[in-house]
Amino acid sequence: MDFKGRTALVTGASSGIGAAFTRELAARGCQVVLVARREQRLTELAAEIENRYARPAHVVVADLSLPTAPAAVHAATEKLGLHIDILVNNAGFATYGPFDTIDPDREHAMVMVNAAAVVDLTHHYLPGMLTEGGGAVINVSSVAAFQAVPFQAVYAASKAFVEAFSESLWAEYRARGIRIVACCPSATDTEYFQVLGNDDEARMGPKRPPEGVVRDTLRALERNRPHVVIGYPWKLVALVPRVVPRATMARFGERIMRPNRHPGSQRRQDVPPSR
Numbered sequence: 500m501d502f503k504g505r506t507a508l509v510t511g512a513s514s515g516i517g518a519a520f521t522r523e524l525a526a527r528g529c530q531v532v533l534v535a536r537r538e539q540r541l542t543e544l545a546a547e548i549e550n551r552y553a554r555p556a557h558v559v560v561a562d563l564s565l566p567t568a569p570a571a572v573h574a575a576t577e578k579l580g581l582h583i584d585i586l587v588n589n590a591g592f593a594t595y596g597p598f599d600t601i602d603p604d605r606e607h608a609m610v611m612v613n614a615a616a617v618v619d620l621t622h623h624y625l626p627g628m629l630t631e632g633g634g635a636v637i638n639v640s641s642v643a644a645f646q647a648v649p650f651q652a653v654y655a656a657s658k659a660f661v662e663a664f665s666e667s668l669w670a671e672y673r674a675r676g677i678r679i680v681a682c683c684p685s686a687t688d689t690e691y692f693q694v695l696g697n698d699d700e701a702r703m704g705p706k707r708p709p710e711g712v713v714r715d716t717l718r719a720l721e722r723n724r725p726h727v728v729i730g731y732p733w734k735l736v737a738l739v740p741r742v743v744p745r746a747t748m749a750r751f752g753e754r755i756m757r758p759n760r761h762p763g764s765q766r767r768q769d770v771p772p773s774r
């Protein structure tokens with residue numbers, strides 16, 4: 500894939516994996532559009548990119564939990580006269596805890612950002628890519644996409660949605676010059692766990708740097724793969740649900756994700772012991 504001279508729009512560019520995608524795509528020659536809620540973070544990163552590469556970097560402030568936000572983002576890029584060649588649907592967040600204890604409004608916002616905005620932005624930008632005869636959509640999913648994740652039920656469901664959506668579109672558009680890839684990171688060193696409010700029980704394994712997620716995803720995009728699981732042993736772990744019964748996976752997940760399971764861990768929820 501030739502990134503030089505392309506325009507890439509990255510959601511969730513104000514931190515973590517999105518900021519790393521923005522920097523890497525700019526380094527490879529793209530003009531970038533940065534989307535998120537925190538305007539100051541976006542303008543600082545845009546200024547850093549403009550200074551380093553002498554290429555415009557555009558900021559569009561949007562709260563993607565609002566149903567009107569994707570259309571507003573699209574209107575903003577139209578007004579700037581930009582054609583988007585590469586769409587990176589990265590913005591997202593997670594919740595953790597027993598389903599009945601989590602704020603329903605926050606879960607609803609998570610579905611809007613993690614799933615609905617991904618569909619809406621793809622609807623807005625894919626037709627333009629088809630007209631131009633090429634383009635790419637990178638959807639940031641998660642290793643949570645492949646099986647039930649008790650205590651992260653809505654988050655895992657939102658990422659399973661992104662995974663199925665991406666693979667279906669990959670098959671639909673691969674012959675028409677559009678590349679679609681779902682990237683599935685495991686624990687990554689970003690603000691994700693801080694936003695989630697638990698950097699202990701909600702995390703499986705050590706955190707990887709976001710730059711590695713970006714590098715492996717762009718390599719998968721260049722090879723026109725429909726999805727990429729980031730790092731070992733997760734590439735193997737992601738295969739386990741294909742052979743283990745779903746109920747077994749879900750029961751096992753309930754044990755390993757249970758709040759208060761570690762002595763001395765952050766006690767956030769009181770959950771009756773599992774049977």
Ligand SMILES: NC(=O)c1ccc[n+]([C@@H]2O[C@H](COP(=O)([O-])OP(=O)(O)OC[C@H]3O[C@@H](n4cnc5c(N)ncnc54)[C@H](OP(=O)(O)O)[C@@H]3O)[C@@H](O)[C@H]2O)c1
Pocket residue numbers: 510511512513514515516517534535536537538540561562563564589590591592593612639640641642683684685686687688689690691692694
């Ligand atoms: N870190 C991990 O361990 C991990 C693992 C697997 C998958 N992921 C996925 O990776 C993606 C990026 O997360 P991250 O790890 O880089 O976490 P992060 O550092 O917290 O970044 C999340 C980004 O999403 C944006 N965002 C959140 N809510 C938004 C909203 N309502 N409207 C617009 N933008 C919003 C945030 O920007 P503002 O707050 O400025 O709006 C921020 O830029 C997410 O989809 C996440 O689910 C992360």
